[in-house]
Amino acid sequence: MLVTGNDILVPARAGKYGVGSFNTNNMEITQAIIHTAEKLRSPVMVQMSEGAIKYGGQDLANIVKDIAERATVPVALHLDHGSSYASALKAIKMGFTSIMIDASHHPFEENVHETRRVVEAAHAMGISVESELGRLGGIEEHIVVDEKDAFLTDPEEAVRFIEQTGTDYLAIAIGTSHGAYKGKGRPYIDHERIEKIASLTSIPLVAHGSSGVPAEIVQRFRDSGGEIGDAAGIADEDLQRATGHGIAKVNVDTDLRLAMTVGVREVLKASPKEFDPRKIFGPARDVMAQVIEHKLRVLGSVGKA
Ligand SMILES: O=C(COP(=O)(O)O)N(O)CCCCO
Numbered sequence: 015m016l017v018t019g020n021d022i023l024v025p026a027r028a029g030k031y032g033v034g035s036f037n038t039n040n041m042e043i044t045q046a047i048i049h050t051a052e053k054l055r056s057p058v059m060v061q062m063s064e065g066a067i068k069y070g071g072q073d074l075a076n077i078v079k080d081i082a083e084r085a086t087v088p089v090a091l092h093l094d095h096g097s098s099y100a101s102a103l104k105a106i107k108m109g110f111t112s113i114m115i116d117a118s119h120h121p122f123e124e125n126v127h128e129t130r131r132v133v134e135a136a137h138a139m140g141i142s143v144e145s146e147l148g149r150l151g152g153i154e155e156h157i158v159v160d161e162k163d164a165f166l167t168d169p170e171e172a173v174r175f176i177e178q179t180g181t182d183y184l185a186i187a188i189g190t191s192h193g194a195y196k197g198k199g200r201p202y203i204d205h206e207r208i209e210k211i212a213s214l215t216s217i218p219l220v221a222h223g224s225s226g227v228p229a230e231i232v233q234r235f236r237d238s239g240g241e242i243g244d245a246a247g248i249a250d251e252d253l254q255r256a257t258g259h260g261i262a263k264v265n266v267d268t269d270l271r272l273a274m275t276v277g278v279r280e281v282l283k284a285s286p287k288e289f290d291p292r293k294i295f296g297p298a299r300d301v302m303a304q305v306i307e308h309k310l311r312v313l314g315s316v317g318k319a
């Protein structure tokens with residue numbers, strides 16, 4: 015069933031498990047996410063960035079909503095990294111049930127102001143809101159934040175931000191970053207900071223940049239002709255520790271991008287005569303489903319629906 019982000023995340027924080035929030039850009043990705051969640055009796059969030067909305071629009075949003083409404087587990091449709099009040103309103107009009115307003119690149123007061131506007135509008139329509147305080151390293155779609163400007167979330171500031179905005183859940187900067195290159199080897203996660211913030215707050219916390227970039231998928235990507243550098247993602251153990259201390263929503267996009275591309279490349283390489291889209295995108299859907307299944311097990315949301 016299609017529900018709000020709060021319906022899924024408030025129980026997750028209380029139950030000390032994480033809920034995967036997976037980005038989608040087409041039907042097969044959406045099916046892999048929701049069907050795998052149903053198979054494992056797991057709540058799940060499907061998110062679309064502004065780029066995905068530009069790419070698939072209401073067509074894609076309707077596919078997500080239709081599959082979500084018929085699903086036998088709770089599913090929310092979430093706007094990822096909404097960049098403005100207008101973008102948030104448009105997504106609400108499109109039927110999104112959870113909205114992120116990401117004004118984290120602005121100074122604190124402006125972030126509060128922008129976030130509070132979206133909270134008031136979304137709450138008027140029974141929609142829950144994610145906001146962000148602190149900056150991730152890496153590339154946030156419309157923002158390039160290089161390492162020296164990246165700063166992690168201050169716990170006391172997070173308390174003030176939550177009080178002043180009424181945000182329902184908060185994305186915090188704790189060492190993760192977007193993309194396939196999260197640092198040399200095992201990315202540094204500031205667990206003390208997560209635990210401090212969790213001890214001062216009661217709302218669900220969000221970890222962006224939580225793809226694991228599994229070595230096996232990276233190897234298959236190279237073996238099937240893909241080119242990728244020294245890729246690294248967040249370790250399963252780090253995710254499990256974090257979800258035990260307040261992290262309830264865990265954003266994953268890169269792992270699905272890699273998995274889908276591996277699926278397509280492996281078919282095209284093994285069967286050069288193949289040109290039936292179902293024989294090309296079907297296996298890609300299966301590789302994504304395997305990656306999603308692993309993530310749901312790591313997050314501990316299996317059997318929670
Ligand atoms: O936090 C994430 C995803 O992080 P990751 O790149 O680790 O999958 N997102 O918000 C998805 C959009 C960013 C571009 O991928």
Ligand code: NA
Nearest residue numbers: 093094095114
């Ligand atoms: Na988000």
Ligand SMILES: [Zn+2]
Nearest residue numbers: 192222223265
């Ligand atoms: Zn993100």
